[in-house]
Amino acid sequence: MPDLVAVTFDFWDTLLQAPDAAVVRAIRAERLLAALSLAGLDVDPSAVLGALGEVVKEFNRRWGANEQYTYLDAVEFVVHRIGVTLTPELHERLVTAFCGKELPQLPPLAPNVVDTLIYLRAKGIRIGIICDVGLSPSMVLRSHLDRHGILDLFDHWSFSDEVGCYKPDPRIFEHAAAGLGVVPEQAAHVGDLRRTDIAGARSSGWFAVRYCGIHDDHDENAGPEGDAVVRDHADLPDVLGLG
Ligand SMILES: [Mg+2]
Structure with missing residues (x-):
């Protein structure tokens, strides 16, 4: 060349x-549950984990189809799946929780x-x-x-x-x-x-x-x-x- x-x-x-997918999913679930709890919402952890599993499948489908799918779509999907009512403040908190910069390990x-x-x-x-x-x-x-x-x-x-x-x-x-x-x-x-x-x-x-x-x-x-x-x-x- x-x-x-x-x-x-x-x-x-x-x-x-790339970090292990199951580890990332567990961290995201923990953070989302903490944000929901701060807003006074008690959500079944397995429902959040399940929704996050669906999110990965949906991302892979959209990636293969060359259709953009971002963390904002993912948060919207999770919120819809667990059936909570969003305030702008809770939305902000969930987005921050979902894509938080700091993983425990870089x-x-x-x-x-x-x-x-x-x-x-x-x-x-x-x-x-x-x-x-x-x-x-x-x-x-x-x-x-x-x-x-x-x-x-x-x-x-x-x-x-x-x-x-x-x-x-x-x-x-x-x-x-x-x-x-x-x-x-x-x-x-x-x-x-x-x-x-x-x-x-x-x-x-x-x-x-x-x-x-x-x-x-x-x-x-x-x-x-x-x-x-x-x-x-x-x-x-x-x-x-x-x-
Ligand atoms: Mg690669």
Whole structure:
């Protein structure tokens, strides 16, 4: 790849290790129940947990259909499911409880990713993020990067809740290319999922690298294979011709 100018990274299971879904659901349930209790509402914990399970299913359905689904939709769904009457104040409290910034544990960085980002930058490569945002909004994801001290290593961000579509939609890759000032032939994307990261990058004319160091998406039915596959971010410079 002699003309490479920019590299973008997926967020979960590429830059940071995604937290366990059951743990996140339990934390959200606890926070929502505390907010409801503050408002004098005594709600069955299993009803909240059940609603949060439904929310994840609904998110996955909408994600696959490329229809935006955010934490606000999730809160609305939970409120409807448990049947409480909302005041503006309670709505605010529930939203804050649902997407609270501070997890008890900051999700860990992928091994060797920081050294690799620093190396690529030293080679003059522009660095971006292309991320399908789940139920934690991009403001929370940015704060995770900030708490790890690496927010400044990125030149541009394309978060789906700010762009308005999910990978593999070419518009989110165009958003990233425009922000980084490159054409597709000058860009590579690194991510773990075939359906979104790899299919999206390849169909947009980017060089696609599948990172399998945290989650190995070996299901060939899910989408195409990357132009390269790395298990360790330390191997990225070599496959990008920058070693
Ligand atoms: Mg991912």
